[in-house]
Amino acid sequence: MMGTGKTTVGRALATKLGYRFVDTDEIITQVTQQSISEVFATSGEAAFRQIETQVLAKVCAYTHLAIATGGGVVLQRENWSYLHHGLIVWLDAPTELLSTRLSADDTRPLLQTGDLRSQLETILQQRQPLYSQADLRVVVTSEETPEQLATRILQEIPQVLKQPSTLPQS
Numbered sequence: 001m002m003g004t005g006k007t008t009v010g011r012a013l014a015t016k017l018g019y020r021f022v023d024t025d026e027i028i029t030q031v032t033q034q035s036i037s038e039v040f041a042t043s044g045e046a047a048f049r050q051i052e053t054q055v056l057a058k059v060c061a062y063t064h065l066a067i068a069t070g071g072g073v074v075l076q077r078e079n080w081s082y083l084h085h086g087l088i089v090w091l092d093a094p095t096e097l098l099s100t101r102l103s104a105d106d107t108r109p110l111l112q113t114g115d116l117r118s119q120l121e122t123i124l125q126q127r128q129p130l131y132s133q134a135d136l137r138v139v140v141t142s143e144e145t146p147e148q149l150a151t152r153i154l155q156e157i158p159q160v161l162k163q164p165s166t167l168p169q170s
């Protein structure tokens with residue numbers, strides 16, 4: 001979800017792994033030569049989603065790469081086949097924390113109309129079933145730095161790679 005820290009924590013995670021890092025929004029900004037807000041304003045959300053899918057389709061093929069996506073990447077069914085090239089981490093943060101973080105932020109076009117808190121709640125409610133399809137859910141609180149969160153993600157990844165029930169019996 002927007003504001004949970006995908007861009008910030010994803011970068012920290014890549015550093016810890018010795019991986020490269022890309023953010024799909026940053027690539028979209030580079031290829032369109034427009035900010036995300038400008039893409040939404042001039043071309044609309046549907047066009048943005050098409051570009052996002054094209055970018056994801058390219059970057060998902062790389063190994064040793066941590067990818068931060070936009071929070072709406074879960075909305076397009078075909079994106080899931082690309083996401084599943086890797087391990088999908090869901091940063092799950094309460095709307096209260098998100099609204100504190102994003103109250104002075106005007107870079108997320110979907111949050112620029114109406115009351116921020118209720119917008120976040122509405123979008124989160126719609127997307128929760130999609131986010132819950134991720135491989136790993138990490139609950140975000142205000143207490144941990146991006147580096148601490150990245151460390152915790154690294155600690156939790158082995159548990160989803162080696163589900164006891166899927167291991168061969170010895």
Ligand SMILES: Nc1ncnc2c1ncn2[C@@H]1O[C@H](COP(=O)(O)OP(=O)(O)O)[C@@H](O)[C@H]1O
Nearest residue numbers: 001002003004005006007008009101144145146
């Ligand atoms: N663990 C954290 N602790 C404090 N602030 C954070 C943390 N993670 C992200 N932030 C801040 O929250 C805001 C949103 O983070 P960002 O990485 O852009 O989220 P996303 O990419 O999920 O929308 C930024 O201002 C960022 O600096």
Ligand SMILES: O=C(O)C1=C[C@@H](OP(=O)(O)O)[C@@H](O)[C@H](O)C1
Nearest residue numbers: 001002003025070071072108109
């Ligand atoms: O959730 C969304 O629909 C969006 C999230 C944004 O990225 P972040 O999740 O990094 O804020 C960005 O892709 C765009 O504003 C749409």
Ligand SMILES: [Mg+2]
Nearest residue numbers: 006007025069
């Ligand atoms: Mg981001």
